Amino acid sequence: MQNHILSVILFTPLVGAFILLFVPKENKDAIRWMANIFALVGFLISLPLVPMFWAQRFEVTPSHFKFLEGTANNWIPSIGAGYNLGIDGISFLLIMLTTLLGWISILCSWTAIENRVKEYYVWFLVLQTGMLGVFMALDFFLFFVFWEAMLVPMYLLIGIWGGPRKLYAAIKFFLYTLLGSVLMLLGILYLYFHHHAVTGVFTFSIPELYKTAPLIPFNIAIWLFVAFFIGFAIKVPMFPFHTWLPDAHVEAPTAGSVILAGVLLKMGTYGFVRFSLPFFPGVVSHPKVQGWVIGLSLVGIVYGALVSLMQKDMKKLVAYSSVSHLGFCTLGIFALNSAGLTGSVLQQINHGISTGALFLIVGILYERRHTREIAEYGGISNVMPIYATITMIMFLSSMGLPLLNGFVGEFTILQGAFVANWRWAAWAAPGVVLAAAYLLWLYQRVFFGTVTNPKNEKLHDLTPREILTFAPLIIMALWIGLYPKPFFQILEQPVNQLVQTIHDGSNLNAPANAQIAPAPAVVVTNVVTKASN
């Protein structure tokens, strides 16, 4: 039986964008109402997926995916591309995050966007479809189309509605991410031919490629891994591929930042989980490769946190904190055990909730004062008490305080890292401390004390609409913090499957005298070992 719920979720925003095209653009309020309704419908329509998925969360299907749609190669039979959709626990959570954040970011743009309103919402809804498509596609060709097509609306959102250096930021964002994806395209084509060489069938179907990709010999697989890795690492972004992120975030409008941090960055980590690990199990479990990636993650965690500490611009601070948080996610993924992977996926959701909220928080001050300089503020808790409270909750969630969502994710990741190698966990732990430092220091400078700047005396507190944008995020933060069990259950089956694949596949494309430079994490480990001796 074919169930079309995924297609419905996927195309609802696009249909909304299409209908919106026919509203005259002078009628700004009507456009806002309609866009918000479409976004809300887009979210509500994804809710029935929750009980449906919950009912079969432990089921094991032959392809490991559920809610399959489309048959193989039904789109472009001549090249073996199909319109195939399907999800597992990992993509299910990311899809729900996307629909939720999509609705919230459209809601938060009500007053922030004043010119070219219609276009803005049209592109935003198109972006929504593009992002959902990335998480649903089970065909590499389809995946790639969504992966690249989604760059266009994001580029326009930054370039048209962005800050002073928007043109630079928009082009940098587009070029950087495209560089990664074209290299990935070459990798995809190689897998495609390899599949043909093994089975005699040309297909881009991901479940089919799962069967043949691990058979590629190590000395070729390592290059393919690198091609994919650069593509995903730019998207995450991992140190040292992160330089586009602060520019894009600082220049993007608030809603753009929320989506960028909340969803777009997750595409990189999703790519690692969905493609890098099961395609190249022998490469990722090779100690040197693993060491390199973990090393970059650890550097990213500490570097991102240290740079955040030094920022004078609030939005830049949050942007760099993303580099640090995403470092935890990649650390968890490449710990290659179930705790690390589960924690990583959960932390991706948490990061979407917390950092999305942080960008909203910065956006609210920016909308009122048109500056994000930390030095301009002080004593805000006196004039905006509700705002200060919500900010505190979200800051605590972001820094990983127990009972809130961040703690659960980071704890599980560290647990996984500890099992794999205790030194990794030891090197990652300062990231948690530094996160508390930069966030609490920021809070102190902006909210505590007396109002020093006279311009801040008349600021009005949150409007009901703004509170509404935060409400779902706070609820989710508390839910994951207090009772994460359902999330762990949803992730259990796909994660175990993945760990099993890596375990089985680690000897398949096993290293054959591969020469790779020593990995930094290995070096670090050696230094530590020597020091402790």
Next chain:
Amino acid sequence: MLPMVELTIFALGILLIDLMIPAGWKWINAVGAFVGVAFSALCVWEIQRALPRGAIGFYNSLLVDRFAIYFWYLFLAGAAISILMSVHYLDLEDENHGEYYSLLLMAVVGMMCMAAGIDIVLLFIGLELMAISTYVLVGFLRRDRRSNEAALKYLLLGAFSSGIFAYGLSLFYGISGSTNLAIIQRAVAAQSAHNPVVIIALLTTMVGLLFKIAAVPFHQWAPDAYEGAPTSITGFMSVAVKAAAWALLLRILVFGLYPLRSIYIPVIVFVSVATMTGGNFAALTQTNTKRLLAYSSIAHVGYMLLALVALGTSPIGSPGFNDGFKGILIYLLVYTFMNLGAFAVIASLRQRNVIGDEIDDMAGLYQRAPVEAVLMLLFLLSLAGIPPAAGFLGKYYIFLSLIESKHYALASLGVVYSLFGLYYYLKMANSMLMSAPMEEGRMPVSFGMRCAVGVAALATIVIGVFPEPFIRGVNWSLNIAQSPHVAAMVK
């Protein structure tokens, strides 16, 4: 022959009718030309149905195979869109004469000979017919200095390269004693590969061909000619004339001189890398949209040459060979629509008192003509190869064939250069969508221009999202291009 005869009749007819129609009614010429193209296309369709396996005629010099029919459709589509673009544009330039359409149709006749000829004399006549018509069309704005300069440069360099090309062909005649490509093929195959005459003949022929497709280092004429020519003609040159040159190149290199591929492929590798490098780097700094697109079209030739490398290094009929061939054919197909669309938008910027070919003239186009601006964005993204626009399909096949024939380094170089492309296309998009307009008010866009832009946009989207029928079409035209059946007919 019929489609060509029909076009010729219409071309001559327009010249006669032009004398009779008063100044304000010159659009009748355009209608006449359009009807001519439509009739010709109908005729091609009839031929396609009547002769499913192709036919050879005209004293064994004209081979109407599927390859030729594919290109004929391409030329006719390019000509039709160019005609739509021209109507209002020529009025603005005060140069609305019947000769324009007549020459356009004659150029198409020449192209058809180039795509279908298998006799070097016919090929050369076709080439010259096309080239001479285009020389005149480039200089059609006789009161505009740039147009005159462009025409002169194009004429001098073009004539020079035609001479070299003819020299090469004459050597092949000397080697084989025949002007028929099939006989040349057999004669060349029998020769030793190190025969200096063969090598000189090959190199001179290639210089002529590479000049016509504007590959580096034979590209200098292109930016000047593109910039000076009327924009509608620039569009026509960049797609139809280029496609014809490619048809000629494929006929000669892949059909006639296929036995020499081990000699010419290294040259092609060098030229394709040089072309991608030269085109992309030069395009980065352009401020004139027509020059920018000229350099970008040079870069696109570089990508297509990559597919030729993949094709030439794979055994005949193997997947690498077929995909390389398909890559070139599909690229030319999508390029026809996306590039013509882009030039149509640029042509619509030409207003009574604005020349409109600087990037700054596009500033704020979105506020002045939103539909055109958004469609221009589509064309630019398609040129940059972003899915789901059609341009991605062309790039996809080229990289596919390169990976298939194991040219990983060339493939990586190609994708890196495609980033350069994105940069300069985005420069135009930025100016169009993100800057404030220089002048207020809606920009008037003529009906013909709307149609041209609309058709091109529709094709770009449809080919991108539902490529299956188009890929089938290309597969179909591929089937016979190399089949033993054709070889038998040629004997």
